[in-house]
Amino acid sequence: xxxxxxxxxxxxxxxxxxxxxxxxxxxxxxxxxxxxxxxxxxxxxxxxxxxxxxxxxxxxxxxxxxxxxxxxxxxxxxxxxxxxxxxxxxxxxxxxxxxxxxxxxxxxxxxxxxxxxxxxxxxxxxxxxxxxxxxxxxxxxxxxxxxxxxxxxxxxxxxxxxxxxxxxxxxxxxxxxxxxxxxxxxxxxxxxxxxxxxxxxxxxxxxxxxxxxx
Numbered sequence: 001x002x003x004x005x006x007x008x009x010x011x012x013x014x015x016x017x018x019x020x021x022x023x024x025x026x027x028x029x030x031x032x033x034x035x036x037x038x039x040x041x042x043x044x045x046x047x048x049x050x051x052x053x054x055x056x057x058x059x060x061x062x063x064x065x066x067x068x069x070x071x072x073x074x075x076x077x078x079x080x081x082x083x084x085x086x087x088x089x090x091x092x093x094x095x096x097x098x099x100x101x102x103x104x105x106x107x108x109x110x111x112x113x114x115x116x117x118x119x120x121x122x123x124x125x126x127x128x129x130x131x132x133x134x135x136x137x138x139x140x141x142x143x144x145x146x147x148x149x150x151x152x153x154x155x156x157x158x159x160x161x162x163x164x165x166x167x168x169x170x171x172x173x174x175x176x177x178x179x180x181x182x183x184x185x186x187x188x189x190x191x192x193x194x195x196x197x198x199x200x201x202x203x204x205x206x207x208x209x210x211x212x213x214x
Contacts, residue, residue, distance in 0.1 A: 028084045028085070028086045028158065028209040028210070028211045029084060029211065031211070031212065032211060032212045033209065033210070033211050034078055034080060034083065034210040034211055034212060035075070035077070035078050035189075035208065035209070035210040036208070036209050036210075037061075037075075037208040037209075038059055038206075038207060038208075039056050039057070039058075039059050039060050039061045039205070039206060039208070040057075040058070040059055041056070041057070042056040042057065043056070043075075043077065045075055045076050045077030045078075046061070046073055046074070046075055046076075047073065047074050047076060048063075048071065048072070048073050049071060049072040049073060049074050049111060049190070050069065050070055050071045050072060051065075051066060051069060051071060052064060052065050052066075052069075052071025052072060052073065052193065053065075053071075054073045054191075059206060060204050060205065060206050061073070061191065061204070061205040061206075061208075062202050062203070062204050062205075063102075063191050063193050063202065063203050063204075063205065064200050064201065064202040065193045065194070065195040065200065065201055065202075066195065066200055067195060067197055067198045067199050067200060067201075068195065068196065068197075068198070069195055070192070070193065070194045070195070071192075071193050071195070072105060072116075072190050072191055072192045072193065073190050073191040074105070074108065074111075074188060074189075074190040075188060075189050075190055076188060078188070078189070078210065079186040079187065079188065080184070080186075080187055080188070080189065080210065081183075081184065081185050081186065081187070081213075082161065082162045082163070082212060082213030083106070083160065083161055083189075083210055083211070083212065083213055084158070084159075084160045084210065084211045084212065084213055085104060085106055085158065085159050085160070085189055085208075085209070085210045086156060086157065086158035086159075086169075086208075086209050086210075087104055087156070087157060087158075087191075087205050087206070087207060087208045087209070088154055088155070088156050088205065088206040088207045089102050089103070089104075089119070089154070089155050089156075089157055089203060089204070089205055090152060090153070090154050090203065090204040090205070090206070091121040091149075091150070091151065091152060091153045091154075091155075091203065092121070092151070092152075092201050092202055092203060092204075093151035093152055094121070094151070094197055094201060095197075096122075096197075097120070097121035097122040097123075097149060097150055097151070098120055098121070098122035098124075099195075099196040099197045100120070100121050100193070100194065100195055100196065100197060100201050100203075101118045101119060101120040101121065101193070101194045102118065102119065102121075102191075102192065102193045102194075102203035102205075103116045103117050103118030103119055103157065103191075103192045103193075104116065104117055104157060104159060104189065104190070104191060104192065105188075105189060105190035105191065105192050106159050106161060106166075106184070106187065106189055107161065107180075107184040107187045108187050108188040108189065108190060109184075109186075109187060109188075112130070112131065112132050113130070113131050113132075114129075114130050114190075115127060115128065115129050115130075115138065115166075116128050116130070116192040117157060117159045117168045118192060118194070119144060119147055119155060119157060119170065120141065121149060121150065121151075121153065122149060123143060123144060123147055123149045124141040124142060124143055124144060124147075125141065125142065125144040125147060125168075125170060125175055125176075126138075126139045126140055126141040126142060126176075127139035127166075127168065127176065127178065138178060138180075139168070139176045139178060142176075144170050144175055145173075146170045146171045146172075146173035146175070147170050147171070148171070155170055155171055156170070156171050156172065157169070157170055158170075160213060161180075161183075161184055161213065162183075162213040163183040164179055164180040164181065164182055164183045165177070165178075165179060165180075166178050166179075166180055189210060191203075191205055
């Protein structure tokens with residue numbers, strides 16, 4: 001699947017249905033653990049999407065995407081109605097950090113309809129919606145003050161959803177809150193990478209946790 005990152009204009013400033021704040025939030029606060037994956041060994045419920053390559057071993061999941069493409073990985077072992085999903089994400093080393101982004105997929109009903117909370121290694125974040133072959137920005141790309149930037153930067157990213165209410169966090173700080181047109185029911189989760197460079201790019205993910213919604 002072709003990437004869209006190269007054509008996206010980075011937008012700064014206040015956005016509708018968006019809150020940029022310094023509100024602390026501990027990762028995955030739900031009382032019941034739905035999924036905890038330390039990526040020590042491969043779980044057969046994981047599967048790559050859109051031509052990506054996924055390697056799981058030694059405490060990390062490495063998702064490699066070809067040049068000029070998007071790719072992902074889907075976890076098919078759980079269905080979540082109300083959830084709290086967090087993971088550590090390590091950005092790759094590239095010449096221009098604004099040409100790659102990574103994130104987490106949520107609200108996935110099928111491969112043609114899902115959302116992803118994503119962060120550009122150069123310092124912006126947003127929420128995208130993939131529907132059929134069309135990608136729209138539910139939360140436009142905006143500067144994320146709490147995001148660690150540059151090559152090999154590690155960030156803990158988190159998304160929670162209860163009914164149609166969604167909140168996103170970076171390194172324990174609230175990034176955006178939004179209201180979806182409808183709630184998510186029996187949805188799946190995954191990983192997401194967009195590569196606008198001319199070489200393969202690998203994002204590394206660690207310490208995945210999903211609990212029930214807060």
